[in-house]
Amino acid sequence: MKDETRQAIFAPTYGAHLLDTEHTRFVFWAPSAHAVHVEVEGHGSQPMQPTTEGHYQAEVACGHGARYRYRVFASDDDEGTLVPDPASRAQDGDIDGPSLVIDPQRYQWRHTEWKGRPWHETVLYELHVGTLGGLAGVREKLPYLAELGITAIELMPVSEFPGGRNWGYDGVLPYAVEASYGSPDDMKALIDEAHAHGLMVFLDVVYNHFGPDGNYLATYADAFFREDLQTPWGPSIDFREPHVRRYFIDNALMWLQEYRFDGLRFDAVHAISERDFLVEMAQEIRRHVDPQRHVHLVLENEGNNASLLDADHYTAQWSDDWHNVMHVLLTDEHEGYYADFVEDATAKLVRCLSEGFIYQGERSRHGHTRGEPSAHLPTSAFVIFLQNHDQTGNRALGERLSVLADPDALVAASVLLLLSPMVPLLFMGEEWGSTRPFLFFTEHNDALAEAVREGRRAEFADFSAFQDEATRSRIPDPNAPLTFEDSVPDYQLRETPPHDDWLDRTRTLLRLRHHDIVPRLPGTRSLGAQALGDKAVVARWRMNDGSRLTIALNLSGSEVPVHGVGDGRCLFESRPGVAGGVAEGRLVPHGAAAWLDSEDTNEVTA
Numbered sequence: 019m020k021d022e023t024r025q026a027i028f029a030p031t032y033g034a035h036l037l038d039t040e041h042t043r044f045v046f047w048a049p050s051a052h053a054v055h056v057e058v059e060g061h062g063s064q065p066m067q068p069t070t071e072g073h074y075q076a077e078v079a080c081g082h083g084a085r086y087r088y089r090v091f092a093s094d095d096d097e098g099t100l101v102p103d104p105a106s107r108a109q110d111g112d113i114d115g116p117s118l119v120i121d122p123q124r125y126q127w128r129h130t131e132w133k134g135r136p137w138h139e140t141v142l143y144e145l146h147v148g149t150l151g152g153l154a155g156v157r158e159k160l161p162y163l164a165e166l167g168i169t170a171i172e173l174m175p176v177s178e179f180p181g182g183r184n185w186g187y188d189g190v191l192p193y194a195v196e197a198s199y200g201s202p203d204d205m206k207a208l209i210d211e212a213h214a215h216g217l218m219v220f221l222d223v224v225y226n227h228f229g230p231d232g233n234y235l236a237t238y239a240d241a242f243f244r245e246d247l248q249t250p251w252g253p254s255i256d257f258r259e260p261h262v263r264r265y266f267i268d269n270a271l272m273w274l275q276e277y278r279f280d281g282l283r284f285d286a287v288h289a290i291s292e293r294d295f296l297v298e299m300a301q302e303i304r305r306h307v308d309p310q311r312h313v314h315l316v317l318e319n320e321g322n323n324a325s326l327l328d329a330d331h332y333t334a335q336w337s338d339d340w341h342n343v344m345h346v347l348l349t350d351e352h353e354g355y356y357a358d359f360v361e362d363a364t365a366k367l368v369r370c371l372s373e374g375f376i377y378q379g380e381r382s383r384h385g386h387t388r389g390e391p392s393a394h395l396p397t398s399a400f401v402i403f404l405q406n407h408d409q410t411g412n413r414a415l416g417e418r419l420s421v422l423a424d425p426d427a428l429v430a431a432s433v434l435l436l437l438s439p440m441v442p443l444l445f446m447g448e449e450w451g452s453t454r455p456f457l458f459f460t461e462h463n464d465a466l467a468e469a470v471r472e473g474r475r476a477e478f479a480d481f482s483a484f485q486d487e488a489t490r491s492r493i494p495d496p497n498a499p500l501t502f503e504d505s506v507p508d509y510q511l512r513e514t515p516p517h518d519d520w521l522d523r524t525r526t527l528l529r530l531r532h533h534d535i536v537p538r539l540p541g542t543r544s545l546g547a548q549a550l551g552d553k554a555v556v557a558r559w560r561m562n563d564g565s566r567l568t569i570a571l572n573l574s575g576s577e578v579p580v581h582g583v584g585d586g587r588c589l590f591e592s593r594p595g596v597a598g599g600v601a602e603g604r605l606v607p608h609g610a611a612a613w614l615d616s617e618d619t620n621e622v623t624a
Contacts, residue, residue: 027122028275028306030268033105033193034119039081042119046074046088046103047261048238053091055098058084059116071261072239082124085116090238101234105265106194108202109178113190113232122276125206132213134280134312135169137333138398138539141436141528142220142443143168144406146456147176148183149506150446153200153208159509160215166449166521167528170218172283174407176205177224180231181461183502185407186222187285188229188460192269202277209278218280220316221273225266226289227251231466249289257292267302274307281314283336288320300331316401322375322389327399334441337400339376341409343367344431347553347573348404348423353481357383364549371438371547371557374400397439397542397559404428404435405445407456414478414493416455416505418448427573429523430592430610434571436527437535437589437612439542439559444524450512451520457494459502467497530589534614538562551578554605566615572605580605586615 029035035043044056049072055063056076066074066088080086089098102109106117143163150156156171163171175186182198189196195205209219227249228235235242242262247254256262273279287296300315307313314333317326322339326332343359343366345351352360359366359376366376374392381387392399410418419428428451435442447454460470475493478484484493494501511517538561545566547557553574559567570583577599584600589612591597596609 028271029122030105030193030272031264032268033103033107034084034086034117036081036119036121037077039121040079041077042080042084043075043077044086044088044103047072047265048074048088048090049261050240051090051238052093052096054238055089055091056086057089057100058086060084063089072241080119082119082121084119085110086119087116099234099237101237102191102232104191104193104235106178106191108194109191109197111197113178113180117194120202122202125203125210127206127278128210129213132278133310134314135216135218136312136540137314137441139169139532139536140218140314140441141167141169141531142172142401142441143170143446144172144174144403144443145446146174146185146407146505147196147199149502152198153204157208157211160212160217164215164217166525167532168217168444170220170280171212172220172443173222175222175224175285179229180463180466183459183461183499185411185458185460187224188231189224190229190232192223192225192266193272206277213278218312218314220281220283220314221277221279222283222285223270223273224285225255225269226286227255231462247291251289254289254291257290257295263295263298267299270299270303271306274303274313280312281316281333283316284318286318286320293323293326296326297331300326304330320388322377322392324375324378324390324392324395327392327395334399334401336406336443337370337374337402337440339366340370340400340402340440341404341406343370343376344404344434345409345419348419348427348431351422364551364553364555368547368549368555368557371555372544393544397544398441398539400440401443402435402438402440403443403445404431405448406443407445410445410456411458411505414481414484416457416494418453418455420451420453424575424608426593426608430571430573430608432523432527433590433592433610433612434569436524436531437567438557438569439535439539439561439567442531447507447509449521449524450517452508452511452517454506454508455504457501457505458496459505460496461502462497471495471497527590534589535561535567538565538567542567550580550605551576554578556580556583561614564616567612568615569610569612570600570605571610572607575607577607578605579603584611584613586613588613 032045048054054066054074057063058078058080066076087100091098103117107120108118110116176196177189178191178194178196179189195202212219241259243253244256317332317335346356346359346363370376375389377389378391379389475490484490512521541562543560545558554572556570588597591611596611599606
C-alpha cells in the first residue's frame with residue numbers, strides 16, 4: 019500500500035501519515051483507554067488495533083485534507099469521547115474541530131540550497147504572527163526587516179490554541195499550525211520567502227505545559243502528567259515517560275526538518291523537571307539534522323544552567339538577567355522579579371557584561387539559589403534584549419520602555435544592546451520607538467475568560483499602583499477584542515516624526531554591527547567591566563583580530579568621570595558631544611558611546 023516513490027523525509031512517531039495519495043496510517047498513544055476508534059468523515063468509525071505499550075494503529079483509505087477524530091472508550095459500555103489528534107498537523111477550525119490529514123511533501127520548496135547563517139551573525143526580531151495579520155502579513159514585512167539589518171525573525175508560538183487571539187503559550191496541539199494564522203503550506207511559504215531575503219526563521223516552542231482549554235490528554239494518557247509535581251500551569255508533564263519524550267522530540271524535529279526552521283527557542287525549560295530530557299532532546303536534534311545546516315537551539319531558563327551551554331547542546335540562552343538589571347537602571351522599578359536586581363544594580367550590570375549571568379549560584383529574594391558559573395562561555399551564548407513579549411506584555415498595562423524611560427537613556431541603552439558582542443533581540447516596534455502597548459490577550463470561552471480576567475487582575479494586587487480594586491478594574495480584559503487591537507504594532511508610523519529618527523538610528527547601529535562587530539565576533543572574550551559611578555559602566559572585549567571594543571554607558575542623570583577611554587575609532591555616540599566629553603574625562607548624563615581600538619594599551623579608570 020505504501021507509495022515507495024514518496025521521498026524519505028522525517029516522520030513523527032504519532033499522528034496521521036500518508037502512505038500514498040489515497041491511504042493514511044493513524045498512530046495514537048492512549049495507554050489509559052479501553053479501546054479507540056478513528057472516525058474519518060465519509061469513512062465511518064474504524065477500530066484501531068492495539069499494538070504495544072498503549073499504542074493504537076489503523077489504516078484508512080483517505081488522503082490529504084481528510085477530516086478525522088479519535089473516539090476514546092473508557093469501558094465496553096462507554097459511548098466514547100471524541101478528541102482531536104494530539105499530533106494533529108492542522109485543524110479544521112479550532113481546537114475542538116476535526117483534525118486534518120496533511121501531506122508534508124505537498125509544498126514545493128524554492129530555496130532548497132539554503133543552509134542557514136552562522137549564529138554570530140544573528141540579530142533577532144521577535145514578533146507575534148497574529149498582530150501582524152497572520153503568516154501572509156509577516157511575509158509582507160520581510161523586505162523591510164532584511165533592509166533594516168535583521169538577520170532572523172522569531173515567531174511567538176504558532177501551535178493551535180483556543181480561539182483566534184492568543185499569545186500562543188496556551189497551545190494544546192503542538193504539531194498543528196494555528197488555523198487563524200494560515201495553513202501548514204502558508205508557514206512553509208513564509209520560511210521559504212524569508213530564506214530568499216537571507217533571513218533565518220526561529221520558532222518559540224512550549225514543552226513545559228499545555229493550555230487550560232482543549233487538552234484531552236489526561237482522559238486517555240494519564241501517564242502524560244505527574245500529580246506529585248506542579249507547575250504554575252498545573253500538573254507537570256512527566257518527562258520520565260519515554261513516549262512523552264518522543265512526542266516532544268519529534269515535534270522539535272518536525273519544525274526543523276519538515277518546515278525548515280533555522281532554530282527553536284525553548285520556553286521556560288526551568289519548568290521541565292528532568293534535565294536529562296533537555297540533553298537528550300539536543301542530542302537527538304543534532305543527530306538527525308544535516309550537519310551542513312546552521313541550526314540553533316536557544317533556551318529560556320531561569321535556572322541559568324551554564325552547563326547546558328557548555329557542550330554541543332544548546333547554542334545560547336535568553337539573558338533575563340541582562341534585561342532585568344537594565345530595566346531597573348532605566349526605570350528605577352523595584353517590584354516583582356525586579357526586586358532581585360535593585361541592590362547594587364550597577365555592580366550587577368558589571369558582572370553581567372563581564373561574566374554573562376548575574377546569578378551564578380546566589381540566592382534570590384525567595385531564598386533559592388540559582389545559576390552556575392558562566393564566565394567561561396562565549397559572549398554569543400547570551401541573547402540580550404531591552405524588551406520582549408514577556409517583559410512588556412506581562413505588565414498590567416503593557417507599556418513599552420519608550421513610555422517608561424528617559425528617551426536619551428533609552429537611546430544610550432540601545433547602543434549597548436546593538437553594539438555589544440552578545441546576540442541582540444528587538445521586539446516588534448522597538449526599532450522605531452513605538453509607544454503602542456503590547457497587552458496580554460486571549461479568546462477563551464465565557465467561563466474561562468472570566469477566570470483569566472479575574473486572575474490577571476489578582477496578579478497585580480500586591481503592586482503599589484494596583485492595590486485598590488478600582489485601579490485593578492482598569493487593567494485591560496484579556497478576552498476583549500480591543501485588547502488585541504490595541505496591541506497591533508503601528509508600522510504605519512515608523513517613517514513619521516519622531517519615530518523616523520529612532521528607525522534611522524536603529525538602521526545605523528545595525529549597519530555598524532554587521533560591518534565592524536560581526537566579522538570580529540567568533541572567539542571574542544571579555545576584558546572586564548567597571549563601574550564609573552551610579553548607573554554608569556565601561557566594558558571592554560578582545561575581538562578575534564586582536565582589536566578591542568569598548569562601550570561606555572551612563573544611564574544616570576549626573577555626569578561621571580572617566581579616563582583612558584575613547585582613544586580608538588568612535589563607532590557611535592548616542593548623541594553629539596558624548597565622545598568629546600569622554601575625551602575630556604567625563605561621561606555625560608544619559609550618554610553612551612562605542613569605540614574600536616586596534617591597540618590594548620590604555621587602562622580604564624573611573
